[in-house]
Amino acid sequence: MGTTRSALILLAKAINEILSFIVFSILDVLDVLLCFIYKLVDFCVESEWKACYCSSAKEAITSSGKIFVSEQGESKIVCVCSSKLQLEDVSDTLYKRSSLVSDISKSTVKELRRLKVKKTTSMSSTTTTTTIMRSCEKVKNGTTVRSTFNIDSTIVEMLQGKIERQGSPPIPRWSDCDCKICNSWSTSSCKETLFVHAEGPKGKVREDVLFIHGFISSSAFWTETLFPNFSAVTKSSYRLIAVDLLGFGRSPKPADSLYTLREHLEMVERSVIDPFKIKSFHIVAHSLGCILALAIAVKYPGSVKSITLISPPYYSVPKGEQATQYVMRRIAPRRIWPLIAFGASLACWVRTFLLDGFMCHTHNAAWHTLHNIICGTAGKLDEYLDAIRNQVNCDINVFHGRDDELLPVECSYKMQSRIPRARVNVIDKTDHITIVLGRQKAFARELEEIWKRSSSG
Known part of the structure; x- marks a missing residue:
């Protein structure tokens, strides 16, 4: 047998x-x-x-444009914010993705170039081949140090268009959804802030709780499941705040945004932390939202009372591997089986709020958020976890579904190995979605215990 x-x-x-x-x-x-x-x-x-991300990188651009630079596996884009220049992180997985067609094309071009160089060399032994690269030189300790950057034309074209369109209203592309739900933000008075759903006492609150949803979801993931199941004591003591992340739900979906980590964090600060004048808060995050939760905790180490992460997308990158590409291969292994757990869960839990969250985004927001947050931060997560372990003195709890096929349980255990004090709770017979859906009451009680324990400690 x-x-x-x-x-x-x-x-x-x-x-x-x-x-x-x-x-x-x-x-x-x-x-x-x-x-x-x-x-x-x-x-x-x-x-x-x-511009599209199928374009190949070019070695030079016009002097009037801004540039995208890549050095030692890290990619940044030079952007203009008010009167300041900023370097913004972007993931190289946006424009470097392994495929059969691209691999064959690159191999063919490489072979043709090799044959051309060989032919040129045989025709004239005095001819030398020179590779011209854009570089900058500086003198350090008496020696010249050269730093070479690869320039990607795609980001340049996108950024040039962004600068040229500043001050003008965004024009939806023909391929974007033009329904009322997806575009309601463009005619509202809150174009510069996220959609926020807040519940709690009108007077003085004990503490705030920030809920951050995952990829292709919305605040309804929390408001339709956990919020109705919290006890009366919790609702009278805590202010519960759930947001629609930039590009999702009822929040703005700017077509010229690259949806980087900085943009997402700034919008959360501008929409929640600053206007609500939050000083002390708990964080509850699911899937992709866990990355933003870690970044917020690192930025506000003295304010975070507890961190609850549900199905965190954390992969320990082996030495010698490029973090972004490694994570992309793990979350998108180019296999037809097993089916993405989210699809199976959606079919089993056909509810209005799930469909709204799944559909209410643009391909631009979803594509850039996936690459720039999940893949693009792969090289930073270890630093975030080390900072939280050493500098953030708060309770840390991690929940994971044992049957999660989208993000395996090992993600949570790897995170615990980085932060030994983190409590990992593996829930049997649950997956990426049903770890919350279907056990709303039980999970609400678990959260209340975490907050109570953190406050008393």
């Missing part, structure tokens, strides 16, 4: 590998075709070519 079962498992893995290769090869070709089609539609409908 054991031998037969092992043989069947190996056969299933082989079939999965073969089918995955076929399916993703077709999708890679389709990706190239759709890229060309979308560019044509852009030109016909909007009278201009739109």
